[in-house]
Amino acid sequence: MKTNQWIMAAVLAGLASANVLAATPQDMAKQYNCLACHSVDKKVVGPAFKDVSAKYKGQNVEAKLMDKVKKGGSGSFGPIPMSPNPSVPDADLKVLVKWVLSQ
Known part of the structure; x- marks a missing residue:
């Protein structure tokens, strides 16, 4: 493979990631x-x-909800517990909670 082809392959791989x-x-x-x-x-x-x-709505609950998603919980919306999700990275969790609250 020529040098230009290697460079193009690297650029495309970077764009894909x-x-x-x-x-x-x-x-x-x-x-x-x-x-x-x-x-x-x-x-x-x-x-x-x-x-x-x-x-x-109108409440500052991002940290509370992030904690609830990480640790799980129950009682806020009925008796069925929410399973803990400790493997979700905090950065992704923050995006998810903001998105949920924007609905």
Whole structure:
């Protein structure tokens, strides 16, 4: 392979990996299995993201909700507990919580 072809291959590989890093909140919700129990607009096992957003509208609850997602919990939306999700990186978790609250 010529040098120019190597450079082009490296550039394309970089663009491909940058595209993976630029995942949307919806992609993250799928990746971390949030959508197994939640949806944007209807209750599944857990509340709809729109219901979460409505409940906490105007409140500064990002840190509280990030903690709840990490550690799990129950009682906020009924008796069914939310499983803990400790493997979600904090940066992704922050994006997800902001997205949920923006619904």
